[in-house]
Amino acid sequence: MALNDRKIQILQAIINNYIETAEPVGSRTIAKKYNLGISSATIRNEMSDLEEMGFILQPHASSGRIPSDMGYRLYVDHLMQKKELGEEEQRYLQSIISRDISQIDFLMEETAKALSVLTNYTTIISEPKGQRTRMKQIRLIPLDSASVLLVIATEGNFIKNHVIKMGCVPTEEKIFDIGFCLNRLLQGCALREIDTLLVARMQEELWEYRELLPPILKAIETTMRSAEKVQLHMSGTKNILAFPEFADIQKAKSLFQALEEKDVLVTLLEESKNNDLQVLIGSENTVQSMQDCSVITATYKMGDNTRGTIGIVGPTRMDYSQVISVLNGMVQNIEKVLKNLSDGDKNT
Amino acid sequence: MALNDRKIQILQAIINNYIETAEPVGSRTIAKKYNLGISSATIRNEMSDLEEMGFILQPHASSGRIPSDMGYRLYVDHLMQKKELGEEEQRYLQSIISRDISQIDFLMEETAKALSVLTNYTTIISEPKGQRTRMKQIRLIPLDSASVLLVIATEGNFIKNHVIKMGCVPTEEKIFDIGFCLNRLLQGCALREIDTLLVARMQEELWEYRELLPPILKAIETTMRSAEKVQLHMSGTKNILAFPEFADIQKAKSLFQALEEKDVLVTLLEESKNNDLQVLIGSENTVQSMQDCSVITATYKMGDNTRGTIGIVGPTRMDYSQVISVLNGMVQNIEKVLKNLSDGDKNT
DNA sequence: AATTAGCACTCGATAGCGGTGAGTGCTAAT
DNA sequence: ATTAGCACTCACCGCTATCGAGTGCTAATT
Numbered sequence: 001m002a003l004n005d006r007k008i009q010i011l012q013a014i015i016n017n018y019i020e021t022a023e024p025v026g027s028r029t030i031a032k033k034y035n036l037g038i039s040s041a042t043i044r045n046e047m048s049d050l051e052e053m054g055f056i057l058q059p060h061a062s063s064g065r066i067p068s069d070m071g072y073r074l075y076v077d078h079l080m081q082k083k084e085l086g087e088e089e090q091r092y093l094q095s096i097i098s099r100d101i102s103q104i105d106f107l108m109e110e111t112a113k114a115l116s117v118l119t120n121y122t123t124i125i126s127e128p129k130g131q132r133t134r135m136k137q138i139r140l141i142p143l144d145s146a147s148v149l150l151v152i153a154t155e156g157n158f159i160k161n162h163v164i165k166m167g168c169v170p171t172e173e174k175i176f177d178i179g180f181c182l183n184r185l186l187q188g189c190a191l192r193e194i195d196t197l198l199v200a201r202m203q204e205e206l207w208e209y210r211e212l213l214p215p216i217l218k219a220i221e222t223t224m225r226s227a228e229k230v231q232l233h234m235s236g237t238k239n240i241l242a243f244p245e246f247a248d249i250q251k252a253k254s255l256f257q258a259l260e261e262k263d264v265l266v267t268l269l270e271e272s273k274n275n276d277l278q279v280l281i282g283s284e285n286t287v288q289s290m291q292d293c294s295v296i297t298a299t300y301k302m303g304d305n306t307r308g309t310i311g312i313v314g315p316t317r318m319d320y321s322q323v324i325s326v327l328n329g330m331v332q333n334i335e336k337v338l339k340n341l342s343d344g345d346k347n348t
Numbered sequence: 349m350a351l352n353d354r355k356i357q358i359l360q361a362i363i364n365n366y367i368e369t370a371e372p373v374g375s376r377t378i379a380k381k382y383n384l385g386i387s388s389a390t391i392r393n394e395m396s397d398l399e400e401m402g403f404i405l406q407p408h409a410s411s412g413r414i415p416s417d418m419g420y421r422l423y424v425d426h427l428m429q430k431k432e433l434g435e436e437e438q439r440y441l442q443s444i445i446s447r448d449i450s451q452i453d454f455l456m457e458e459t460a461k462a463l464s465v466l467t468n469y470t471t472i473i474s475e476p477k478g479q480r481t482r483m484k485q486i487r488l489i490p491l492d493s494a495s496v497l498l499v500i501a502t503e504g505n506f507i508k509n510h511v512i513k514m515g516c517v518p519t520e521e522k523i524f525d526i527g528f529c530l531n532r533l534l535q536g537c538a539l540r541e542i543d544t545l546l547v548a549r550m551q552e553e554l555w556e557y558r559e560l561l562p563p564i565l566k567a568i569e570t571t572m573r574s575a576e577k578v579q580l581h582m583s584g585t586k587n588i589l590a591f592p593e594f595a596d597i598q599k600a601k602s603l604f605q606a607l608e609e610k611d612v613l614v615t616l617l618e619e620s621k622n623n624d625l626q627v628l629i630g631s632e633n634t635v636q637s638m639q640d641c642s643v644i645t646a647t648y649k650m651g652d653n654t655r656g657t658i659g660i661v662g663p664t665r666m667d668y669s670q671v672i673s674v675l676n677g678m679v680q681n682i683e684k685v686l687k688n689l690s691d692g693d694k695n696t
Numbered sequence: 697a698a699t700t701a702g703c704a705c706t707c708g709a710t711a712g713c714g715g716t717g718a719g720t721g722c723t724a725a726t
Numbered sequence: 727a728t729t730a731g732c733a734c735t736c737a738c739c740g741c742t743a744t745c746g747a748g749t750g751c752t753a754a755t756t
Contacts, residue, residue, distance in 0.1 A: 015618055026748050041700050046750065062706040062749050081688055103511055142488050145503055151509075153491055159509040161499075163451055176524065241601045253589050260586070273551070374719050389729050390722065410720050410735040 001049055008079065010046050011038055015067045015075050018315050022244045024064030069282040069316065076279050076320050085323040089118060090329065097333040104128070104156050107337060108233045109311070111310070111330060116236020118326050121314035122259065126269045128156060128300075128308040128338070129229040133190045138220070140179030142172045148274070150219045152227070154304065157341055160227055162219045166212060167211060176213070181205050182220075191224040205286055230266050234259065245315045258289040269309040272297040277324065282316040294318050298327040302338040349397055356427065357384055358394050359403055359471040363415045363423050370592045373411030415616050417630040421641070424627050424668050433671040437466060437679065444493045445681045452476070452504050455685060457579045459678060461484070464584020469662035470607065476648070476656040476686070478503060481538040486568070487555050488527030491518045498567045500575070502652065505689055508575055510567045514560060528555050528559070530568075539572040578614050581606065593640060595662045597646065604638040607661070617657040620645040624671065630664040642666050648677040650686040 003184075007060045013034045017025045031040040050056045054072035067075070085093075096106075096114040115123040137153040148169060150162040169175070185202055186194070196239050200216070206213055208319060229316055237259055244253040258264060264287055272278040290313070297311045310330065312323050361382045364375045364443070375395060380386040391574045395413055398404045399511035406412075415423070431632050433441075444462040445455075463471040483502040496517060498510040533550055534542070547565070554561055585607055594600040606612060612635055621628040638661070645659045658678065660671050 024748090028748075040748095041697085041750095045699090048750075058749090060707065063708075063746080064748065083477070087395060092713050103509065115465055137489055137497070139489050139490055141485055141489075141499060141501070143485055143505065147505070149485070149499070149507060151497070152490060153489070153497060157491065157495070157511055159497060161451065161507040161509065161513070163507070182725090238601075238604050241597055241604065247597055249589055249595055249600070252597070253586075256586050372719090376719075387729050388719095389721095390727085393728090396721075406720085410718080411737075412719065591736090679752065 001055060003053070006036070006038070007046050007050055009034075010011065010043055011050055011067075011071060011074070012079050013251060013315075014050075014065055015048075015071060015079075018066050018318055019152065022317060024066050026064035029064070039186045044168055058215060067284055067317075069284065072316060072320070073284075074282045078280065080321045080324075083321045083327050085329045089326060090096055093326075093329050093333050097337055101211045104158055104338075104341070105231065105233075107334070108231075108308075109235075111334060112233040112235035115310065115312065115326065116239060118238050119312055119314070119319075120236070120242070121312050121318060122239055122313040123234065123237045124259075124265055124269065124313065125233045126266065126308045127158075127209070127233070128306045129230055133224075135186055135189055135224070138179070138183050138186050140175045140182065140216075142169065142175045145169055148175055148216075150216065150223065152220070152223050154227055155342070156306070156338075158227060162223045164215050164219045166215055170209065170212070174209070178206060178209055178216070180218070186220075190233075191221065191228065193218075230270075232262060232269075234265075243317075244316050254289045255293065258287060263288060265311075266293065269297060269311055273299055273307060273309055275299065277327070279320065279324075292316060294320070296320065296323050296327060298305050298331050300331045300334045300338070302335070303342055349402060351401070354384070354386070355394050355398055357382075358391055359398055359415075359419060359422070360427050362398075362404055362413055363396075363419060363427075363536070366414050368666055370665060372407055372414050374412035413666075417632065420629045420664060420668070421632075422658045424629065426550070428669045429458075433673050440466060441674075441677050443682050445685055446589060450619055452506055452686075452689070453579065453581075455682070456579075456656075457583075459682060460581040460583035463658065463660065463674065463678060464466065464587060466660070467660055467667075467669065467671050468587050468590070469584065469660050469666060470584045470587055470657040472607075472612065472613055472617065472661065474658075475506075475581070475583045475654045476650045476654045481572075481576055483534055483537055483572070486527070486531050486560060486667050488523050488530065488564075490523045493517055496523055496564075498571065500568070500571050502575055503690070504654070504686075506575060508571045510571045512563050512567045514536070514563055518557065518560070522557070524555055526554060526564070530564070534568075536595045539569065539576065541566075545553060578618075579690065580610060580613060580617075591663050591665075593665065599640070601640065602637045606635055611647075613659075615647060616643065617659055620659075621657055622646055623647065625675070627668065643669070644668065644675060645669050646679050647677045648682050648686070651690055 001269065010030060013030045014025045017029065017033070027040040027043040030036070030043050031038070034042070047056065051058065051065065055068060056065040059066060072114060096110050099110070108127055112123045112125045127314045135152055135153050137151070137157050139151045141149040141151060142161065143149045146165055148164045148166060150164055152160045154256065156158070176275060182202070184199065187204070203210060203213060237256060240246050240255060241252055246255065268287065276299055278297045282294060283291050285291055285293065285295060292315060293313050294316045295313050297309050297310050299307050300310050301307045310327060312327065314323070350557050358378060360374045365377065375388040378384070378391050379386070384391070387597045389497070396402065397411065399406065402416060403422060405411040405416045408415060409670040440462065441615065444458050447458070452475060456475055460471045460473045482503050483500055484503050485499070487499045489497040489499060490509065491497045494513055496512045496514060498512055500508045501510070526543065530550070533553070534547065551558060551561060586603065588594050588603060589600060616635065624647055626645045630642060631639050633639055633641065633643060640663065642664045643659050643661050645657050647655050647657050649655045658675060660672070660675065
């Protein structure tokens with residue numbers, strides 16, 4: 001049985017209608033709403049074929065049809081027409097990005113918010129990985145009589161702070177001295193490159209402050225460990241409640257639960273890191289409790305091998321073409337900003 | 349009609365049972381479950397009185413009774429027996445606090461999480477206000493060829509970072525010099541105390557770097573403005589879905605919406621700042637979409653006039669005595685930690 | 697040969713109905 | 727003052743009938 005032009009038109013009509021209304025689509029609806037120049041009976045026959053081929057299915061006998069995952073797949077791969085970004089959307093994206101954002105984590109947080117507002121779905125973003133492992137600046141700042149502040153900046157301008165409590169705090173100058181020395185020795189290092197040799201050198205150079213060194217090293221380790229973890233930003237989880245497919249509170253709850261398992265999400269995003277754009281439709285998704293959902297991921301690059309991923313999660317009935325266009329627009333904007341950020345690094 | 353001892357016992361039985369089961373309570377249930385030594389008929393008569401007095405009500409004729417807001421009020425004010433904190437709870441609280449938490453925002457975040465786990469309700473915490481207005485340390489750190497990092501620590505160890513992009517970055521020493529000078533001039537200042545006089549002095553002392561000063565001042569302003577905003581930490585919103593009173597997705601949605609309006613929450617918490625412990629039951633709450641909820645707030649102090657508020661939001665049928673005991677325990681713990689934090693300040 | 701009008705059929709959704717049971721309020725007996 | 731007894735209420739459950747949107751099939755039409 002061939003997938004002729006008319007079948008495709010009908011499939012498209014079903015999908016468009018279902019995306020819009022969330023109700024099974026019947027032959028009469030199509031005949032009336034889309035002027036295909038054929039009667040509902042003919043459409044019925046074609047629908048029967050489409051069902052046999054697996055592109056659509058009936059929730060129960062004698063109801064209208066809804067697209068199957070396979071139907072969506074065809075739609076996404078071949079039928080869907082790419083939407084251009086609307087003007088207001090374009091402007092909105094710009095407005096998010098053009099704000100004075102100089103730290104990556106803020107940027108990510110704002111981006112996630114913007115995407116969930118624009119799409120009405122849930123957004124998950126992983127921060128660019130690979131950037132955060134090397135220390136760009138490592139300094140000490142006096143805080144008060146009981147504590148010193150450790151500031152570490154990694155490539156890509158992740159700024160991390162850690163308050164170090166210590167019994168006796170040296171004078172301001174000495175603190176800066178220690179910081180200066182640390183910076184000289186550790187600049188450009190990744191955490192795992194701090195070996196016994198390096199520690200020995202530090203001990204030697206900072207002999208005068210040898211009691212202070214252990215807590216500082218400990219703080220550096222904690223800080224860098226937390227920096228090395230993949231950071232996620234999520235927004236718009238509550239949008240899920242608006243969709244009729246999650247009207248059953250149990251379904252909503254189990255999806256929420258899945259969205260709280262950071263590991264699951266990280267793997268989800270990591271797996272799609274090699275594609276610029278990836279669409280996982282319903283059962284294609286490996287996560288059990290997300291099989292009613294589709295996940296569209298886009299990867300943004302930040303020079304070299306550093307990349308992060310943006311994922312949009314919605315019902316399989318999501319507006320693929322809108323999400324994809326918004327996502328593409330956003331990736332371009334992000335990459336622009338990140339380029340500016342890392343240009344600073346380059347000249348160091 | 350007098351609220352005699354027996355009526356109170358019955359009311360208490362109704363409330364306890366309803367808190368536990370979320371089902372209207374009938375006279376027979378009480379007769380069987382609580383050995384009050386009277387028959388269900390007597391209980392029925394008493395219940396009729398209690399209803400007349402307004403402490404309980406019937407969802408519909410010929411159903412059991414549920415407590416009214418007024419009933420809960422009586423319960424909270426006079427009947428409820430204060431629970432002691434269970435051992436595991438005590439230990440759990442300790443374990444949260446005893447971790448190495450040296451920045452207030454982390455502490456608040458962890459506290460919120462812990463409370464929502466312990467109580468199964470939603471937790472909102474406002475960071476202590478008043479602390480964040482004075483700068484304790486203000487420093488500059490070189491980042492790369494295009495940017496400098498501004499680090500501001502305010503009282504109470506709120507650390508704020510701001511990356512300042514500048515066309516031409518001076519040498520490391522000069523950056524530290526500027527930072528040193530800024531710190532000398534601005535230490536102890538609040539944002540609003542930076543007047544033209546002070547700016548003039550800065551311009552004078554940093555004449556050599558006069559082009560750099562404006563972006564730095566701008567950054568200080570942005571940073572301090574964001575520090576002055578009341579920061580909220582929320583956790584456990586999803587717990588709401590587990591309660592039968594929010595089985596209707598519409599109700600859940602409207603509550604979620606209310607919880608997203610930061611202003612509303614801030615006023616809610618601010619209003620109860622003068623009481624150590626405050627319970628707002630259902631309609632006592634001024635927020636429209638939270639009239640099915642009770643909010644228990646506790647205020648924690650941090651020396652002087654600085655205080656923040658913790659709020660627990662749940663259905664009116666919430667376990668008041670448990671929440672109150674957990675909240676009390678938590679406040680004690682937090683105050684201990686905050687005291688340690690600010691002890692550093694004192695000796696500065 | 698393809699299309700379509702017509703029709704019987706399916707099945708979810710909705711409404712109506714009687715039975716059940718938990719619960720009440722009232723009355724009369726204790 | 728208490729309680730046993732009883733009539734009454736009403737949500738809830740299961741059953742049945744009806745309705746209507748939609749299908750699949752057949753026969754007529756183009």
